[in-house]
Amino acid sequence: MEAAGALAHDHDHDDAGHHHGPPPANRSSRVDPQMLGMLLFIISEVMVFGAFFTAYFFIRVVQGAEWPAAGTELPVAIAGVNTAILLSSSLTLHWALVSIKNEDRNGFRAGILLTTLLGATFLFVQINEYVHVGFAPQDHAQGTIFYGLTGLHGAHVAIGLLLLLSVTIRAFRGHYSAKEHAGVEIPGIYWHFVDVMWIVVYATIYIL
Amino acid sequence: MTMKLRAPGWYRAVLYVGLGVLFSLALITVARLGYGLDPVVDGRSWLLVSLLAVPLFFLGGLGAFDTWFHWAAGRPTRPDDHSQHGATSWRSYFAINTDHKVIGIQYVVTSFSFMFIGGAVAMLMRAELAQPGSQLVDGQTFNGLFSVHAALLIFLFIIPVFAGLANYVLPLMIGAPDMAFPRLNALSYWMLPVAGVMMLASFLVGPFASGWTAYAPLSTTQPVGQMFFTIGVQFAGASSIATALNFLVTIITMRAPGMSFFRMPLLVWANFSTSLLVVIATPFIAASQFFVLLDYALGFNFFQAGANGDVLMYQHVFWFYSHPAVYIMMLPGFGIVSEIIAVKSRKPIFGYRMMAFSLLAIVVLGFTVWAHHMFTSGMQDWIRIPMMVTTAIIAVPTGIKIFSWLATLWRGVLHVDTPMLFALGFLTMFTLGGISGVALAMLPFVIHVSDSYFIVAHLHYVLFGGSLFTVYAGVYYWFPKMTGRMYDETLGRLHFWVTFVAFNITFAPMHIVGVQGMPRRVSDYAEQFANWNLIISLASFVLGLSTLVFVYNMVSSWVGGPRAPANPWRALTLEWQVSSPPPIFNFDAVPTVVGGPYEYGVPGAVHGVFKDGGAEVAPPKPTTPSVAQ
Amino acid sequence: MAQESRGGGRRPLMQMAAIAVVASALGVALGLLIEWFPSQASTQASTIDTLYNVLIITSVPIFVLVTAVIGFCVWRFRVRPGEEDEDGPPIHGNTRLEIVWTAVPAIMLVALCTYAFLALQDIEEAQADEQRIQVIAQQYAWSFEYPNPMGGDPIRSEELYLVEDEPVLFDITALDVIHSFWVPAFRMKRDAVPGLTTQLRVTPNRLGTYPVVCAELCGLGHAFMRQNANVLTRQDFDAWMAEQVKAAGGGGAPAGEEEGGEAAAPESAG
């Protein structure tokens, strides 16, 4: 992360034994490569959601299907609470990041642990909602879109949780420091993206 | 033995594949028990879950994820010992390797293998079509043949072979020791054979047969072979997104000192543009195939008209990827041709900046034309008009490129050897294909010829005469760099001329039979088209045989060709300033770029210099090699 | 040394231009000579064929120009013995030229699009007294439904029967997967999509029998989903229709529907 040579290899290669390492690559941009990679990946992810929203658009607007489907109701309030849970996890994540930047290890650990737990709660509530919502994706296209979009988002929460879990493990093993926290920051960006995406999903599926 | 099973590699991969199959079985059984479904073990669901899970287990066994699991488990950071970097013997090419040069060769060889299979399938098709009526195969099998043909040639040949060539030369061209994420690069590569083997494996259960476009609801009502396409595309797509991210980050953050964006070779620009397209568009095909998978396997209603689903939505989502995909299959070729034409005409590229900007213009415009594949689909009529206009306008930036290449040739000193022949062949054939594309944009005409052989003619002129010609050009051009050997020039020319002539006799008459009313994707046709089809089939066999000349040349030259000098073409770009093949870490020290990449004919011009103990030295003065004439 | 003979100055440009003009003329002539189209059997067909001829006249010269420049360069500027180490003149660009080759194609394309748009309006224009025919596609056969002149169930047919010089509006639907209704002799096609009714207008203007083709891959029988369209005179069509009506209803329609039938009949029978 620090030396220019770390571009291609995330460590200092002085200790590479008898191996002849590569010459240090030139850094032609101030952006951190890993951060740039994550941002580009998020563009891709936004497009995946874009495709699912296209399906939503076609079914709800172009086909003009009734929303939600006749005889069904979406638990707007519960999902609203769930939204609050997910959003607060973004705050705790930010707290964790600020803490580690100030070498406050306890704050960092508490923050990252809390974030993970909040994320897990969100997922649990979401699954619970599936059980009680009263329709299935097989029933009609509206159900398909509902499960499709929330399920796609849920899958992203799950991936984000795996990343957070790894960061948490490392946090408790004493990794990261004020100088070296890219391993928190980069998964963190992903988590913030998952949160923002939820707001869009919530707005289009439940509110509009 | 247990050591072998625990270390990353093929033994562990085989073990993990077994585990993956069992895992899928367990997952299905638990899920079906939970839902109280009968029977508890359902072969079809087991197969579907295996298709998704087993490749991941395989990649895990091979060792694609080891470092990441290591990180995720919270173990201490491990210094990289470069043990997976560089080739020590032929075995290195069959294992996870992080060297972009090894990966590049893996890519090129693998994708060409799929090309031969896809091409051989086309030979079967042409044999069936030589005469009206059914000779070799029945209708469904024939549908399977062209579906597999197109899927292999698009997703496992043209798209990855460009990624492979760029993998090899792009880091060298920008003065980088490797790609930005070497392990991701290795993973990208290994997802390809997975996707390809999966698509071919569909022959075991009856090949997928709804075309490479897999329109719903046909694809959601096909036999299970369809899923080998649906899921295979996911792996090919993931591979292509990962590579694109890698290229973008490499180009943005790892250029040599002095290499500003407007000193980058056009191949780098081309791959930069292509990668933008891939990152933005590919998620759409992934999503479209997820929709199909969900409708097919779980009874979702994305495309079920009876349950408010929207049938045409599939086409919108699919083409929002697949139109940009045609530029994904062309822009890297534009890059290759720019390199070759400048070097072989001994002149700077004419209008360098416009060449770069027109690439970006194509990227942007490419996202605004998708519905030109849906002109007769029954979508809202008004959408057709803006799509016709944007489609036609794309010819403008493309034309800028064509005319700039022509102006580069003008008054040059042309070395018309094999790479140049293919580059010039590309210019003519792509222009023809592009012009028939513009004709297709003209609404009243396309209403008649859509889904006819005219389309088949157009797509082969742009994909074969366009993309594949540039691939051939690039392979010949960089063959000395990649293998350290020279190819046989006489055989190269023979390959070009037979291909060029047979190609035209094969695909040009398709324009005529198309306009006369022969639909595409048929195993049988009316008597009136019989003569042309016989000619087409015969020519296509010659075209197939011409490929054998290429294979023979490549294999025999790689094994026993004369040693190649570092810079046989007297080129300025950086990849030619190192030995052939390049040293294991590309450069002993990163070069400094002091001028444009194509300053041929400018007295004393240099592109890059190597600092040697503080003193700047220009690259060794290239001497005229014996092969270039 | 060889700079002069390598073609500075105007001479090669003039040579080039002469070659391009002659070759273009030949190319266009060849393009127009080829028998591209099947027989013309609708008013739409002639509009589309004219458009195609215009496309040939405009695009063949572009192709010929590109090819001619390449051929000429290979002939004139190919490396000659003794020149192996030489480079061409370092020309980096020419703004005026670049503007020209951006603007000229752009103008051409806008003109072509305008023309195509007008042609489109022409072929899709609604006509007075259109006969409405239902086209129903399913794996792997077409069927055609006509309003029953006597009222009652529509008349169903495996073959398409049309009247010469009388405009038709097809309402196209599909029962299973997507198909595409194409009559090459009419030059018109439109997909049949499950869940949608798409429309297509044609005015047949030539007697005869023409193939109806399914143009969208629809499964294993796609290649064989072909039937016929017959363009008849008014009398022949009426005779055919009368026969169908007789076959369908045994002559007498139910009394209750007689009245509604009377009202609907003139419209469809024109």
Ligand code: HEA
């Ligand atoms: C490499 C792949 C590639 C490329 C580059 C292109 C390029 C273009 N394509 Fe093509 N196309 C395909 C691959 C490609 N296509 C495939 C695979 C299909 C079939 C898919 C399927 O259904 O299976 C298809 C189908 C297809 C259709 C749909 C037809 C149908 O199914 O009904 C249309 C319609 O507009 C079209 C148009 C164009 C146009 C306008 C361009 C333009 O980008 C071309 C621009 C280039 C030029 C025009 C030449 C150079 C320019 C000049 C010399 C300047 C002057 C020129 C003029 C003024 C005309 N293509």
Ligand code: HEA
């Ligand atoms: C890059 C893309 C690419 C390439 C290179 C090709 C190459 C060829 N294609 Fe393909 N083709 C497509 C992309 C491509 N095609 C696509 C996208 C479609 C649309 C599919 C759809 O409708 O869904 C299509 C459809 C298509 C059709 C229409 C099918 C139909 O609609 O019914 C036909 C018919 O002739 C055809 C023929 C050929 C032939 C003869 C070659 C030849 O050039 C192949 C030559 C190469 C070889 C033969 C391989 C090497 C040689 C050997 C292994 C030795 C053996 C040789 C002999 C036995 C002689 N192709």
Ligand code: CUA
């Ligand atoms: Cu019906 Cu093809």
Ligand SMILES: [Cu+2]
């Ligand atoms: Cu397109």
